[in-house]
Amino acid sequence: MPYVDFSPSPRAADLTARVKDFIETEISPAEEDYHRDLAEARRTGDPWQPLPLIEELKTKARERGLWNLFLPHEHAGEYAARFGTDGGEGLTNVDYAPIAELTGRSAIAPLVLNCNAPDTGNMEVLLRYGTDAQKQEWLEPLLDGTIRSAFTMTEPGVASSDATTMEATAVVDGDEVVVNGRKWWSTGVGHPDCKIYVFMGLTDLPENQQSADRHHRHSMVLVPRDTPGVKIERMLDTMGMYDEPLGHGEVSFTDVRVPASNIISGPGEAFAIAQGRLGPGRVHHCMRLIGVAELALELACRRGLERTAFGKPLANLGGNRERIAEARIAIDQTRLLVLNAAWKLDQGGPLNALSEVSQIKVAAPAMAQQVVDFAIQLHGGAGLASDFPLAAAWTAARSLRIADGPDEVHRGVVARLELGKYK
């Protein structure tokens, strides 16, 4: 393994400190109220209508220059100056990673700082591959935080771990593209501001004579939500949670027609785009999970010191101290692994970090799931209820062992590259 340097630039260190302060002074104090109001909306109102608090916090974040910090160093270009932070450039992955970790401690921070998935990934796709017209119409309002977006890829009818099994279609018909199919786990479609879907489907159909190999038959298409034929069939729960107001939807596309110019980077380019899109996004997810795990361990330590049973603080009973130590070790080594992937991405882009990105995608969710599970156990019944953020944190970690490629697929990538050294 070549040597690594995880030092942030001075500007990144300053931004990290300011994000930390903003979360501690503005977001965290409001969070308990936010969740209480959201729970109330679930019982008696419409939890899919965003609570006004988020917009208020977004305004504050933007005023403080803590906005679109995810903007990638390599592709941000002029947009960093126009929509980014203090007119500066986009951050490197190593620079942004500690910021992502901090936002992982809060359920709403990513939204507040306009750094929420899948908007970040969609914006990055538009930055890298979008035409000027596409950028003007969709990227700018996304960077502005006035609209949201979804990424519709996973399908209910096939094993999406192998994306080539995809059944949805995006067939070019003259100067239009006709979109058909059913997608699910489309995150964010529940939000009223979610105006644009990045849709992935098969363009080079199997029944035609195929010139392209199976990784060059799919296209990514920008489908505005209001296009006729687009229908949100239902919202899906994850372990009973709906993650309102963003949520995860099952969406049907029936003879949906959009201009052929809505295809991103041309027909057949979907896999190439997806590949580039997922590296930084996975670093973000994984760093947020580090933040999740840190929060869980902090809560476990505090509970372990405060509560008493059998005449001792819980922390001193049985194997609890050993488990606290194992959690600390697991968090620290996983953080370093994620920083390492970020550094490899910065050094040479996604192709330089194939193994590293897959490594963290396996390691971070499993670590976070384990640490949160321990924290739940130390909280007893309280850990399972919404009184603490632990149940939601567990679900987030568990979901990420499936979303963005299941563990098994990523282990396959790592093994292939490892065995390749000896062939």
Next chain:
Amino acid sequence: MPYVDFSPSPRAADLTARVKDFIETEISPAEEDYHRDLAEARRTGDPWQPLPLIEELKTKARERGLWNLFLPHEHAGEYAARFGTDGGEGLTNVDYAPIAELTGRSAIAPLVLNCNAPDTGNMEVLLRYGTDAQKQEWLEPLLDGTIRSAFTMTEPGVASSDATTMEATAVVDGDEVVVNGRKWWSTGVGHPDCKIYVFMGLTDLPENQQSADRHHRHSMVLVPRDTPGVKIERMLDTMGMYDEPLGHGEVSFTDVRVPASNIISGPGEAFAIAQGRLGPGRVHHCMRLIGVAELALELACRRGLERTAFGKPLANLGGNRERIAEARIAIDQTRLLVLNAAWKLDQGGPLNALSEVSQIKVAAPAMAQQVVDFAIQLHGGAGLASDFPLAAAWTAARSLRIADGPDEVHRGVVARLELGKYK
């Protein structure tokens, strides 16, 4: 370890076969509709109003003589003939265990067969320790399935893993007992038929001169729900799920007065009662978890054979077959361990099976959690949503690593008895 015999009596084998048939032909076919209707009620109605299907199935179950099968061999007495099955006696733990396993495959079967916790445990307490008046007033309608009950023990303010830290009080005042305190995770209080709470509180207060050691200061009191001062503060979710229409509640008791004759088995007897209550109940829980795990493994195998990725059935990819094998091994050895605990209970009662009951309380939930987690993974995103019973199954297994004594306490019991051999 002495030798064991897990063979059921002919009558038990016949009942098991009939329960299997009833679940397959009556309960399972109705289950999908039931869950769809319940989901609909959550969105638009009142999920706490029981759907009529349950009462219909209860009637059928009773007509077929599949009713109150949990009735314990040792304590069922005349009630087995009056409210039990085909006029026969109560079953032994070994006899009942395979029936409990079968009911674990269905979310509603325990309710339908009038074998649902905590009613079963409460009925057993009344059978063993109740006065004739208590039995007539509360046991008979419970056996009749016309009312339900709750067990209010766990408290939000203390570490309930050490029950002696309990803060609620049940103070005798003349011929009344005055009940105060706050309880949570009181399962079943959401149901409109839940009429009676078994309440546990401190009678021999610390500020008084205490004659009793710390395991003889608490009493169990029958508190009708409608008594003034009883208030359900809120219903709690477990990983986002409310388990309607039974649910888990937080309940406050404020100067609640009931006759002193509502104390079960006399003041200070709560721990003695709790001890006897928990052995069979834990066998039931654990056998149901065996059923949960069997169902999960079946779903995983079916999904693994049906879905294809990378040109192969999922089951043939990577380590999936090894994980299927590990699941089979884990299920089978845990079932045998639970049967062993049942057999020890049958041979000599709870004191004969202290280690065995704690062993299964550690082993079965952890096993089920692991097997269900694997089944979720093989289902991809579908496994996390309510489309499959896996998310609820995971939550049930996870909860039982905390409910009825957390893993750590049970490991402590096993270790104490193990080390005791060498002291």
Next chain:
Amino acid sequence: MPYVDFSPSPRAADLTARVKDFIETEISPAEEDYHRDLAEARRTGDPWQPLPLIEELKTKARERGLWNLFLPHEHAGEYAARFGTDGGEGLTNVDYAPIAELTGRSAIAPLVLNCNAPDTGNMEVLLRYGTDAQKQEWLEPLLDGTIRSAFTMTEPGVASSDATTMEATAVVDGDEVVVNGRKWWSTGVGHPDCKIYVFMGLTDLPENQQSADRHHRHSMVLVPRDTPGVKIERMLDTMGMYDEPLGHGEVSFTDVRVPASNIISGPGEAFAIAQGRLGPGRVHHCMRLIGVAELALELACRRGLERTAFGKPLANLGGNRERIAEARIAIDQTRLLVLNAAWKLDQGGPLNALSEVSQIKVAAPAMAQQVVDFAIQLHGGAGLASDFPLAAAWTAARSLRIADGPDEVHRGVVARLELGKYK
């Protein structure tokens, strides 16, 4: 899972009690001296010359009727009366299992009771498949304990997990069979009494026109050690241990000629024989591992109570009590699983217990390895040295994750049968 009954027959219970007494009063008291003398022989003499103690103990065991207890109920026939115990029949697998467990607590007990692998498996093969002449020449002295035997199957040049890759040959040439090849991990060949090898090789060569499928091309041949062309190339160590005086050898066979009548059950029958041979043998191995684990847990508990650090007995530090509990749970559930496999074998023979036998072959070594590893840890440095039987126990458990089929192959069998339910 059908119901099971692990109760031993009264005769088996009596024999178990007598074996326990014999081990406690005769074998265990001699064992420390035995190991000291063996260590001395390693330094200054020839550890491959058996120490006289073993023969003395064998005589005592035979006098007490504790001899050849492994003799299988189904195949023992007249030999049980002539060479077995108190003129009685062979024991069932369920009957013998607790005896095997007891012998697992001692490194020399299996030898002393003439129940040592691979002699037991070889004797069983001769009982089931041998001609009268083969029985008279080899089975009777083995039952008499005057000679020993080896089973030469595994080869250094191929992956023996797939036995069809075997390269050694046993070619019929008129009334002779010509044996060629190199075998290793041939257990027992170091002992001077080891007079007969059961050799497995390819008879129906690939270069010939093959009529047989790949599981009917191999033969088992009785090859006396002194036949010209047989050479023990070297003795192999397992984690540094040679297991003198039996040991594990690498043996070359060069144009070794024996009468064709030395083929067991005819040419091409090797796989059929191997299949039948391995069921009970695996139960024996696994039950001995239960004994190994019980001994390790006992040593861990005793050490944990006797030694003090940081002002407390080691047992009370950190997670040690939880680990003791986990060990107890793991041992008990594995024992029950092994008894279950034994019961299935008794009910319907090897084909009735394919999954069960593979299950225990995975579960028991892994469990024993884990429990012994914990016991080593609690002993500190002492646990790693030969001062305690733990290092040897660990090695025995670890080896059995490879010997008699590696874990992965057995998991494959379990998974195949599990998935077969849904095809």
Next chain:
Amino acid sequence: MPYVDFSPSPRAADLTARVKDFIETEISPAEEDYHRDLAEARRTGDPWQPLPLIEELKTKARERGLWNLFLPHEHAGEYAARFGTDGGEGLTNVDYAPIAELTGRSAIAPLVLNCNAPDTGNMEVLLRYGTDAQKQEWLEPLLDGTIRSAFTMTEPGVASSDATTMEATAVVDGDEVVVNGRKWWSTGVGHPDCKIYVFMGLTDLPENQQSADRHHRHSMVLVPRDTPGVKIERMLDTMGMYDEPLGHGEVSFTDVRVPASNIISGPGEAFAIAQGRLGPGRVHHCMRLIGVAELALELACRRGLERTAFGKPLANLGGNRERIAEARIAIDQTRLLVLNAAWKLDQGGPLNALSEVSQIKVAAPAMAQQVVDFAIQLHGGAGLASDFPLAAAWTAARSLRIADGPDEVHRGVVARLELGKYK
């Protein structure tokens, strides 16, 4: 976690490259012969007489300037110029770590490069705390590679995980110090060049009026091996291996008298010295374990590609690829964790890295044990024998879960510091 930089200095990068080349071209090619000759010596000669190869390689290493690379940046002083490499300074921990990793791939490289434990730790102690006379007499020949040393701390009669339980004594009597007690696991005492023992014992005896707390009562004393009263009672095996010609001894000290000037840093300073000594030493151990694990994974991959079973390379069977991926992930994240500890040591010394050093002491041996265990499994029987370095590697990793503080003690340190954040 503050940001980290694991980049080596240009000189360190150059030295690392040269060590890699030296191991590949000089040490590795000789290693098979070395082990064969050593095995032969075990059978027929005296394995405690070092084979001449080591001295030949030492000469070559020194000629190439690859000598005493462990010399610590902070304390090497003039000795780096006199005995170190190319007249340069000592390396930082971050600089030396990759070199230590490389040496971990070879059983003899640390010895050849004069970087072997416990000599390195003893030299560091003398550098930091030794008087000029002590340095001249013992440090210089150690740096010269003409003598070796041992560290005698662990005792057979007490739980050495708690060093305050130590029973050996070092009592000042006028201008002499009288040493008594029994030590074991004294690594290196088997070597004929091992001339000096660093002995730790109690100076401020409990029966005296104690002025010092329990961490200021012990002294470290330089005891030449030839002093009357010093006796090597026996050499200890680790899982059957003696690690000749260095080995691990049990040593008795009976009224051993040395000048009081042999006390290092004055009476009562042993714990202070030990604390400073163990930080870098643990980094060295852990980085060598990274090298061990890398070698094991490489062997596993090669074997997995070369051997075939069931018609496929072993690597493609069952869960093997997933396990290869898990091994890669585990190695990489552990390496980063060790580099992080090295970096913290470099930034602020042992007190700055208490948690980090304990973290790696838990994580690295467990990781290496796991990876090697997997590699053994993939090698089948060969993996258990001395034909491959895997059995020895496993033993080395397993030993280090006990040596230099057992896992449980290090987890305790990590947990104490973690909980300390919230007190």
